[in-house]
Amino acid sequence: MAKKDRMSGNEAVAYAIRQINPDVMPAFPITPSTEIPQMVSTYIANGDIETEFIPVESEHSAMSAAIGSEAAGARTLTATSSCGLALMWEELLIAASNRMPLALALVNRTLSGPININCDHSDGMGARDTGWIQIYAENNQEAYDNFIQAYPIAEDPRVHLPIMICQDGFITSHAVENITLEEDADVKEFVGEYHPEEFLLNPGKPVAVGPYSLSCYAMEARYNQAQAMENAKEVIVEVAQKFKKQFGRGFEFFEEYKTEDADYIMVIMGSAAGTAKQAVDDLRAQGKKVGVIKLRVFRPFPAEELAAALKNCKAVAIMDRTESYNTHGGPLAAELTAGLYRAKVWIETVCYTYGLAGRDFMVETVYDIFNELEDVVENGKKVEQHKYVGLRK
């Protein structure tokens, strides 16, 4: 029987790790993800799990050791945030190109500078093209649920790619909320055992990992990685469906909230989706036809599915919690507008940058954004295609 409890997002992920009982965890402390390795260390100290913890001397070494461990045949994970993920950057690419199905609990925090410990998505978005699957959570429950789905997705032979399970720093990682926790045995069964096909510690069957590859082979390796990411789309859906069937919760690529008849839709990721839904409820009470799409999976990017979900609305607000300095929108805006164009969905789009470095995202801001979309469509108002919201006046 599942049980009801109260815990923070970090606790929820650590709880899932305890239930999965993976083989090896190298990790280095960085706010706000530090609690995860702390809690895992405590589980180990108390004999609750058999995981081997490696207290490495940097995040670069955390990911390096994780690659070594995963290549050796052990189910491996790490956790980090912000600059820690940036320091791993080179190794993120190597983990993906070596097709290591390891898991990373990313607690999203802004990148320096200025140095700031609060939430935005600049760390995760900065790593979006490293070949990792990326799944984002709105709340503690989703962080927990997504982590349970991590290995079944990553280790699937059609995929064999590393996976990043993301939650918002402090807002989700440290805030205590109600949560439903599944039975240890049910989680173990859902995740299953790891049986790698080839690994370093296979006696008598040596394998070489990490070749130097000339131009005559290296491009095929990239192509295969891209194919694996393509395959990940069906596997993510299968695993989400299986999870929903067994535990009764969850979404595939995204959640559609009151979008069926909506004229105006906000596409948003992470904890701010909760704020957006509240605003939608308020505006619906006033008769406004508005809705929210909360994007769960950013890599692989479900461009066609999003375009199909948006094709009947009049305008969409695309919300980026990071800056990409391309001068016309953040990464979500760039990818989604490209997806709409490809699908020939000719609707108005406005790209908003919000919530950088922990700036609060308010229900009132969402009202303003929906009002602006209405103004654009109904009154032909000209607005900048890329705007900041929530800035100091």
Add this chain to the structure above:
Amino acid sequence: MSGYNLKEVMNKPERLAPGHRMCAGCGATIGVRAVLRALHEGDYAVIGNATGCLEVSSYMYPYTAWEDSYIHNAFENAGATLSGVETAYRALQKRGKLPKDANFKFITFGGDGGTYDIGFQSLSGAMERGHDMVYVCYDNGAYMNTGIQRSSATPHYADTTTTPVGSQSNGKMQNRKDLASIIAEHDVAYVGQSTLTRDFKDLHLKSEKAIYTEGASFLNIMTPCPRGWRYDTAEVMKICQLAIDTCYWPLFEVDHGKWMMTYEPKKKLPIEDFLRPQGRFKHLFKKGNEDLLVQFQEEVDRRWEELQYKAAR
């Protein structure tokens, strides 16, 4: 260990197969093969490798020269990578996921650039944590793979492509870092400094100790690079002998904190004998540079005395 028999050792099956693309006469290749000969037959190994000449020349997809499992990750993280492999071994063993009789050893190779410099932090971390592994530095005294740039292992006054000798420059301005001593101060199980000697006994015994001593071990092996040092390729063994007979490259070990000299030349030769055959030191023998040779000799003497003091304690 008195039972060392060169012929017997040389007849063991090679664990680095021929056909790799290392230069003819490369000291690193000779050193690597010597280290691998110390593995007991029947034992498995996972070999790690930092990016460098050895890596790009021995595992060029789809061919590998390594008979054992092998992992290359990046330039600066061979220590961390192998520490992950070693930990996985313990984790899987504990859970009964590996055959009980599968005895694995963990050896990683890095050049001096990947070890003294960019991989120093990762090495230090792996050594401090005490993983049951051996880190082997093949020290050829510069970034040879990228074209002979100076590293912190490069000797004083060496002519490299980033410390070129010119009208305003006598080559590298600093002495080399003494990495073997620094790692010994990490309080690791075993540190050995060696090179290629005529019977390979010194390197063989140190490798065997490093591999079969429980805990973290470090080997620093001077492996000449004919391209970077600019000596006649066939002279590699002679160059190594001169390095130890001039006391430029002392052979010593530190076994659980106990420092021991493993070779003391009967007659210590002047440093010029080691420097003269190498093109990278040619400028030191020009008229007017006599004082540079004196300085070089003084530093060799100082380090040799320091080492003897440590060994006599």
